[in-house]
Amino acid sequence: MRMRHPAGPRRADGVRRLHGRRVVLRPLGPGDFDAWSRVRRLNDEWLRGWEPRRPPLANDPTHQSDTFSTRCAMRDREAANGTAFGFGLFVGDDLAGEINLNHVLRGALQSATIGYWIDQAWAGQSLMPEGVVVLAQFAFEQLDLHRLEICIVPRNHNSRRVMEKLGLREEGVALRYLEINGVWEDHVRYGVTIEEWQSRRDELRQQWM
Numbered sequence: 088m089r090m091r092h093p094a095g096p097r098r099a100d101g102v103r104r105l106h107g108r109r110v111v112l113r114p115l116g117p118g119d120f121d122a123w124s125r126v127r128r129l130n131d132e133w134l135r136g137w138e139p140r141r142p143p144l145a146n147d148p149t150h151q152s153d154t155f156s157t158r159c160a161m162r163d164r165e166a167a168n169g170t171a172f173g174f175g176l177f178v179g180d181d182l183a184g185e186i187n188l189n190h191v192l193r194g195a196l197q198s199a200t201i202g203y204w205i206d207q208a209w210a211g212q213s214l215m216p217e218g219v220v221v222l223a224q225f226a227f228e229q230l231d232l233h234r235l236e237i238c239i240v241p242r243n244h245n246s247r248r249v250m251e252k253l254g255l256r257e258e259g260v261a262l263r264y265l266e267i268n269g270v271w272e273d274h275v276r277y278g279v280t281i282e283e284w285q286s287r288r289d290e291l292r293q294q295w296m
Contacts, residue, residue, distance in 0.1 A: 105174065105225055107217040107296050112174035112186060114163065117156040119175060122182045124149050126206050133207040137243055140269040169193075172225070176205070176218050183209040186218045188226055188235075197233035199226060203246075210245065216252045220295040227284045234281070238274040240267060250277045253291070 105112040115123060127134070127149045141147065148155035165171035172188040184205035191199040201222060205215050219237075226232045238261065239246045250257070255277045263271040284291075 105221045107221040109178055110183070110214055110217050110221065111177045112218060112221055113177065114159070114166065114173060115175045115185075116159050117152070119159075119182065120152045120155045123155065123175070124152075126182055126184075130204075130207055134204055136268055137204070137240060137246070138268065139266050169230075171199075172230075174222070176203075176214065178209065178214065182206070183214055184218075186215070186222055188222055188230075191230070191232070197231070199230075199232055199235055201235055201237045203249075213252060215249050217295045219249065219253060220291050223279065223284060224288075224292070224296075227281045232281070235279050237277045238264060239277070240272050241275050247275065254287075255279050256283070 103113065131149075146154040146157075148158045162171070162173040165173070170191050172191070174186050175182050176184040176186050184203060186201065186203040189200045189202055201219060203215055203218065223235060226235055237250065237255065239250070241247075241260065256279065258276045258278045261274050261276055264274040264276075265272060
């Protein structure tokens with residue numbers, strides 16, 4: 088099996104950028120705190136129902152710049168180790184959300200999961216499907232992964248619409264799969280393998296990149 092050193096995001100002047108037709112994905116750094124904090128605070132109610140509940144005594148990066156910087160440093164370490172790759176999703180200079188390649192597993196599995204959120208002000212403009220294609224290209228063609236999975240709460244119709252726009256394969260429902268806002272929620276699992284990516288790459292790139 089061909090293996091490359093993880094081509095992960097880099098900090099400072101060498102920061103990695105992944106480009107779509109309209110969106111740019113790049114790792115977040117301490118200098119993004121004001122923009123990230125503003126977007127997250129404005130979208131607190133919009134996002135709360137779809138994310139894990141923060142432990143009561145945990146520091147909050149939304150309101151604490153040092154905690155946000157620690158979060159960025161942790162993401163950098165994960166990228167350097169090849170275990171996860173986090174990106175802010177930008178339209179021009181505007182932060183519109185985040186998209187992450189999580190739980191990168193090597194060995195016989197060669198897989199990862201994708202998670203994302205978007206600012207409600209940018210929702211409905213097909214930015215996230217574009218971001219997923221950009222990230223999938225990175226995962227399959229630079230990291231040499233074999234399979235990606237996206238898991239979504241069944242009633243999250245906006246997020247499932249992203250999968251419908253991309254035509255990704257639905258694999259079934261995992262019962263009580265993740266803790267979301269304090270509740271163990273079922274999740275619909277969507278998957279795509281490198282064979283599927285290779286057969287649809289030109290179509291997806293033409294449409295979204």
